[in-house]
Amino acid sequence: MGMRIDPAVDRAVDLAIGLVVGVVVLATTHGTPHAAPLDVTATLVAAVACLVLALRRRWPLHTFLVSSVAAEAYLVFNHKTANGMLILAAPLIALYTVAESASRRRALTIGVLAVSAFAGLHMLAKPASWLGAENLALAALGGLAVAAGDGARSRREYLAEVEARALRAERDRDADARRRVTDERLRIARDLHDAVGHQLALINVQAGVAAHLLDAQPGRAREALTHVRHASRTALGELHDTIGLLRQPGDQLAPVDPVPGLTGLPDLLDTFRRSGLAVSASGLGDALDLPVPVDLTAYRVVQEALTNVCKHAGAVAVHLLLQRTGDALTIRVENAPAAHPRKAATPGVGLVGMRERVSALGGSLEAGPRPAGGYRLTAVLPLEAR
Known part of the structure; x- marks a missing residue:
C-alpha cells in the first residue's frame, strides 16, 4: 500500500508554498529601487491569492477561483509594474491541483476557460498586447499546469490499480491454495474410504460370521478369522501407503505398491x-x-x-x-x-x-x-x- 501523509502536514506544506510565492511576488514587485510603493490593499489581495493555497487539496476548484480573482485584483492595483505577473503563479498552482483531482475533460475545460479569462482581462487592460509575451506565457504555463496535474492524477490511478491487482492476485492465490488443499483432502478421504474402508468392511463381516459360528462350527469360525487376519494385514498396508503420500517434502518416502487397476x-x-x-x-x-x-x-x-x-x-x-x-x-x-x-x-x-x-x-x-x-x-x- 502507498504511504499516507497526514492532512495537517499537507496543509502546512501548501501554506509554506503560498508564503514563498507571496514573498517572491512582493519582493520582485515592490523591492526594487524604481518600483511602486507597497500598498496595504495590494498586500492584502496578494496574501489572499497566495495563502488560500493552503486549502487547495480540500477545495481545489474554490481555491482556484478565489486565487484567480485575488491575483487579477492585485494586477489591477499594480498594472504599471511588469513584475506583478508573478502573482499568477498562485492560481496556476491551484489549477494544477484542479487537474490532479478532476477528470481530464473537466480539467481541460477549466484550464481553457481560465486561460481565456486571464487573457481577456489582460486584453481589456492592454488592448495592444493580445498576442504579447505575457498572454503567450500565460497560455503556455496554464497548459503546463493542466498537463502536470493530469499526469499526476494518471500516475496515482495507475499505482492504485497496480496495488488493487496485487491484492486481487494475492487473494486469488490464497483461494486457489485453499481450493487445492480442499481437493487434496477430499481425494485422500476417497482413497482411504475406497482402500481401507473396503478391507474394514470385510473384517466386520467376517468377524460377525466368526462370532456366530464360534460354538456351532469352530472350523468355519477359524476360517473366518483367517480372512479377518488377511484383510487387516491388507488394510494396514494400504493405510501405510496412503499415509506415505502425506509426508512432507524432503522426507524419506517408503516404497508403495503400484496403483491398483x-x-x-x-x-x-x-x-x-x-x-x-x-x-x-x-x-x-x-x-x-x-x-x-x-x-x-x-x-x-x-x-x-x-x-x-x-x-x-x-x-x-x-x-x-x-x-x-x-x-x-x-x-x-x-x-x-x-x-x-x-x-x-x-x-x-x-x-x-x-x-x-x-x-x-x-x-x-x-x-x-x-x-x-x-x-x-x-x-x-x-x-x-x-
Missing part, C-alpha cells in the same frame, strides 16, 4: 468370494489397455460396489459385467435379493465417493433396487477421460 480384479474377486459372496464376472477382456484414470476409477467402483453388497446383503450371488462399447466402458454390478437385509447404522459415503470419481472423468453412475429384487449399480466411464 482392473488387472487386479481376479485377486479382488477372490477376496470377496472368500468372504461368502458368489461372484461371477464376464467381459474381463474388455478391461485391457485402459487409460490410467479410467482403469483406477473402474477398479474403485467395482471394489466399492462389492463392498456395499457384502455389508448390506451378505452372502448372495453377485454378477459383474464389464462391457467396452465405442469410446466408453460400462460397469454393471447386480446382486440377488438378500435373505436378511442389513441396514447401515449410519449413512455411507461410498456411493458419494463413487459419483465424485465417475463425474470427475465426465461419466455417469446410476444405482438403485432392481424390479425383480436385489440391487444394481451401473457406471459409464468415457475412455477419453477429462
Whole structure:
C-alpha cells in the first residue's frame, strides 16, 4: 500500500508554498529601487491569492477561483509594474491541483476557460498586447499546469490499480491454495474410504460370521478369522501407503505398491468370494489397455460396489459385467435379493465417493433396487477421460 501523509502536514506544506510565492511576488514587485510603493490593499489581495493555497487539496476548484480573482485584483492595483505577473503563479498552482483531482475533460475545460479569462482581462487592460509575451506565457504555463496535474492524477490511478491487482492476485492465490488443499483432502478421504474402508468392511463381516459360528462350527469360525487376519494385514498396508503420500517434502518416502487397476480384479474377486459372496464376472477382456484414470476409477467402483453388497446383503450371488462399447466402458454390478437385509447404522459415503470419481472423468453412475429384487449399480466411464 502507498504511504499516507497526514492532512495537517499537507496543509502546512501548501501554506509554506503560498508564503514563498507571496514573498517572491512582493519582493520582485515592490523591492526594487524604481518600483511602486507597497500598498496595504495590494498586500492584502496578494496574501489572499497566495495563502488560500493552503486549502487547495480540500477545495481545489474554490481555491482556484478565489486565487484567480485575488491575483487579477492585485494586477489591477499594480498594472504599471511588469513584475506583478508573478502573482499568477498562485492560481496556476491551484489549477494544477484542479487537474490532479478532476477528470481530464473537466480539467481541460477549466484550464481553457481560465486561460481565456486571464487573457481577456489582460486584453481589456492592454488592448495592444493580445498576442504579447505575457498572454503567450500565460497560455503556455496554464497548459503546463493542466498537463502536470493530469499526469499526476494518471500516475496515482495507475499505482492504485497496480496495488488493487496485487491484492486481487494475492487473494486469488490464497483461494486457489485453499481450493487445492480442499481437493487434496477430499481425494485422500476417497482413497482411504475406497482402500481401507473396503478391507474394514470385510473384517466386520467376517468377524460377525466368526462370532456366530464360534460354538456351532469352530472350523468355519477359524476360517473366518483367517480372512479377518488377511484383510487387516491388507488394510494396514494400504493405510501405510496412503499415509506415505502425506509426508512432507524432503522426507524419506517408503516404497508403495503400484496403483491398483482392473488387472487386479481376479485377486479382488477372490477376496470377496472368500468372504461368502458368489461372484461371477464376464467381459474381463474388455478391461485391457485402459487409460490410467479410467482403469483406477473402474477398479474403485467395482471394489466399492462389492463392498456395499457384502455389508448390506451378505452372502448372495453377485454378477459383474464389464462391457467396452465405442469410446466408453460400462460397469454393471447386480446382486440377488438378500435373505436378511442389513441396514447401515449410519449413512455411507461410498456411493458419494463413487459419483465424485465417475463425474470427475465426465461419466455417469446410476444405482438403485432392481424390479425383480436385489440391487444394481451401473457406471459409464468415457475412455477419453477429462
